[in-house]
Amino acid sequence: MGAKPKRRFRGLLIKLLVVGLVALVGYMIYLDAQIKHTFTGNKWEVPAQIYARPLVLKTELEITQKEVIDELKLLGYRHVSRPDSSGEYNVSGNTLVIQRRAFSFPDGDEPLRKVTVTWRGSRINQIMDNSANEAVPKIRLEPWLVTRMVSSSREDRMLVKLKEVPALLPKALILVEDRDFYEHHGVAPLSILRALVANIRAGRTVQGGSTLTQQLVKNLYLTREKAISRKIKEALMALIIDFRYSKEDILQAYLNEVFLGQNGDMAVHGFGLASYFYFDRPANELSPPEIATLVAMIKGPSYYNPRRHEERVLERRNLVLRILFDANEINRTDYEKYINEPLGLASGASLASGKHPAFMDKVRRELSVILADPALRDSGVKVFTSLDIYAQRRAEKAIKQTLDGLQSDRDVQLQGAMLVTDIASGEIRAIVGDRDASFKGFNRALDARRQVGSLIKPAVYLSALEDPASFNLATPIADEPITLENENGQSWSPLNADKKFRGQVPLIQGLTESLNVPTVNLGLRVGLDLVSDTIKRLGVESDFMQVPAMTLGAMSLSPIETNQMYQTISNNGRYIPLHTVTSVVSANDRLVWQHAEFYSQRVDEAASYLLNYALHNVTTQGTAKRVGRTFPNINMAGKTGTTDDYRDSWFSGFDRNNVVTVWVGNDDNKPILLTGAGGALPVFINYQKMQAPKSLSRRFPEGLGIAHFDKHTGAVVTAGCPDSLSVPAILDVLPPPRQDCFGRPLTPKSEKKSWWERLFGND
Known part of the structure; x- marks a missing residue:
């Protein structure tokens, strides 16, 4: 070849090299932008971690x-x-x-x-x-980590920081996976060459040449294909990452990305989650043998699955421990002790998904409002909730055991729902949405809308008691046959459960014995619009028709709405919205959201006290007196509810701290032939038997005192009269007694006059 063709060839070669170099630089700039976008921001979708109280x-x-x-x-x-x-x-x-x-x-x-x-x-x-x-x-x-809300990616991880894990963990990782980690620049050609020679000699893949950085690139950005082009891309990206980020950043990303097994259909990524999954503890508490086990698994999480191949994993774990011993990271005494220890695996139950689905359903609904952007919910936030795991488990057990016992002598399939809430804070402690507490479908506690029956009656009586000049606990209420007509000319004649009429009864008796006719008469005297307003003030948001039958619960409410109503009643008329989420914290422990303390005094406190007194009577003398018999030394209050044809059985009750609402029925709305006392009340009692309920203790509101009334007329009488009724009352509005116990008129006592009145007199 002559000089001229040679010059042309060299020129062409130089041009090709320049073009290739420009293309490579451009490609690396493209890769750099891709890496920077992901590596600097949120690298992963990290499930929200849900904590109990x-x-x-x-x-x-x-x-x-x-x-x-x-x-x-x-x-x-x-x-x-x-x-x-x-x-x-x-x-x-x-x-x-x-x-x-x-x-x-x-x-x-x-x-x-x-x-x-x-x-x-x-x-x-x-x-x-x-x-x-x-x-x-x-x-x-x-707080206990209840569960994590895994996104559609089906990847699960818990982020850890390099400074928070035992120092032995990164050391073991580097010694086993990439000894030259701090010397190379993302790619180690000599390691690749050594691995290639070893694999040729063995006739199969026995050694890998990839650095930790290359492994991280492969997991974060690339597919599993074996093409040379992918390996070149992997090497280039590894070089870029090593140039742009510190070794500590790379190591921390690897700790959180590495694949370490499967939890059902979810991939377990990172040492943070693996520590809980395999040893039921945070990564900072891992022992040297546990660290060695997890590092040993990196080579093949399926092949070295400690729950399936214990001997295989023990052998490789001990090899990792030997490497640590040879590198003087552990002494001989510890090494000899560690290699003889069992794997010590946990059951993995602490990370079981789908726990307490009814409660978590409510958490999800609240989070969708608190964190409207799904990306925020998948950024590793920590969600702190009001869940009391013991209350939850007791509630689940009470529903299942009680309904199993009631099911034996009836053909209709019983279902149930239950809520336990804190009176003072409005925090929900437990939710059961199905007889099978693990069921993840229809959540009856939140979504089942059923007729509430007599559970609505306290709102009728409260409407009256808020007018103390006209009503008190001794006010006589008519209990006589009544027939009402609606706009279409249809007549309605309510009856008491025992089909009897008593002429008239004191207001407290009407509620204690859950008498229908006196309740309807009282509602009509007070006014249906006022009763409707009271129901709304107590926290019911659902719409319902203002008809006389609503005084007996002819309206459909969910168990959570019913519980909200009784939360306000039990909290001395103070309304606090029921909720499960108390705080949300970001992955780097910054407060993102906190539940604002809010309350509204919606009902007169004195009237609430009188109502609670009557509801306590329900549990000692009325339809729920089984509560008093079961817990003779503990004061509680509550109300049973039964609907037409015995389709729904309800009970809402409370002690000093918590309100419990129980619904028992059938999804097809078939009669279950159970009253509130026969179905829902036993669930409440069985729940309370599993714990230590605290006796009701309510301060006497100012202006209240014990007053004495004639049982039949409701007239104020002197203390000690036979056939009298002694109950709390708002004293300021009561007239003085007009006669003594024998019917003789009483003259008002002359009042003591001041010196000014004695001197000048008064008109």
């Missing part, structure tokens, strides 16, 4: 040592002889020592604390913060 321990709190230990076990604490690490405890006699984990609460971070709790009987006597060497009035445990 934290258990707060206080001095003088009535709680048993066993209840606290049960909570510790639920949180994955380990019982040891000497608690000196996070998540450990020891019990000796009436003393419990806890290494309380550090946790980021919505109102701030709390550090690791060593705490000693002592009991006196069934009450906490003292709480010592050993870390500060001082007695403290209270301390809270971190």
Whole structure:
């Protein structure tokens, strides 16, 4: 070839190289933009973590040592002889020592604390913060992670920070997967060459040459295809990531991205989630053998599945421990101890999905409003809820066991729903939406709209009691046959359950015995528009017709609406919207949203007190007197409800702290032949038997006192008269007694005059 053709060839080659270099630079700029967009922002869809309420321990709190230990076990604490690490405890006699984990609460971070709790009987006597060497009035445990709301990607992970995991974890990762991690620039050609030689010699793939950075690129950005073009793209992206980001950033991303197995149909990504899934504890509490197990699994999470191939995993775990020993990361004594330890796997139940679906359904509905953007819900937020896991489990058990017992002698399939709410805060503690608590379909507690029957009657009586000049608990109400006609000329003649008429009864008797005719008569005297307004003020938002039958519950409400009504009644007329979500915190522990404390005094407090007094009578003398017989030393209140043809059985009741609403019926609206006392009430009683209900304690509102009335006429009488009725009343509006116990007129006592009146007289 002559000089001229050579120059032409060199020129062409240079041009091709320049074009290729420009193309490569352009391609790398494109890849850089792609990497920057993902790596700097949210790299993953991270499920929202849903937490239950934290258990707060206080001095003088009535709680048993066993209840606290049960909570510790639920949180994955380990019982040891000497608690000196996070998540450990020891019990000796009436003393419990806890290494309380550090946790980021919505109102701030709390550090690791060593705490000693002592009991006196069934009450906490003292709480010592050993870390500060001082007695403290209270301390809270971190809340239980109930579940995670996994998105459609079916990937599950819990983000961890490099500084929060044991130092041995990244060291083991680098020693096993990429010894030259801190020396190379994202790609290690010598490692690739070594792996290629080893694989040729073995005749199969026995060694990989990919760096941790390349593995991260493959998992984050690329498919699983084996093409050379994909490997080139992987190498280029690894170079870019190594150039743009620190080794610590890369390592932290790898800790959160690496695939470590399957939890049913969901992929387990990252050491944060794997730590819970395999060992039921946070990653910062992993022991060296547990770290070695997880690192061992990276090579093949299916092949090295510890729940299926224990011996295989033990062998590889011990190989990782040997590597750590050879690198002087663990000493000989520990190494020999660790290789003889079992895998110590947890059941994985703590991360079981679909727990308490009815409660989580309400959480989802609230979150869709609080965090309207789905991307926010999948950004790893922590959602703190009002769930009391013990109340939830007791409610689920009470529904199932009671309905199973009632089902035996009836053909119609019984269904049920139940809510437990905190009176003072409006926080929902438990929701059961199906007899099978694990059922994820129709949520009866929130969506079933059924006739409420006598459960509405307290609203009728409250409407009257808010007019104390006209009504009190002793006011006589007519109990005589009545016939009413509607606009179409159709007649309606309400009857009492026993088909009897009593002529007239005191107002308190009408409610206590749930008499229909007196209730209708009272509603008509008060005015249906006023009764309707009372129902709305109590928290019912559904529409209903203003007809006389509404006084007997001829309206369809959901159990949660009914519970809202009784929350207001039990809270002295103070309305607080029922809710489950209390706070939302971002993945980096910044407060995103907090439930605003809100209440509205919607009902007169004195009238509420009188109504609650009557509802207490219901549980001692009326339709729910089985409550009083079962708990003779505990004051509770409530109301039964039964609808036409015995299609629906209801009960709403409360003690000092919580309101419980129960519905029992059939989805096809067939008669179940159960009254409120026969169906829903036993669920309430069985629930209360599983715990320690607290006796009602309500302060006497100003202006109230005990007054005495004639049972038949409702006239005010003097104390001690036979056949009189002594009940609380608003004293200011009552006239003085006009006669003594024998019917003799009483003259008003002369009032003592002031010196000014005596001197000048008064007209």
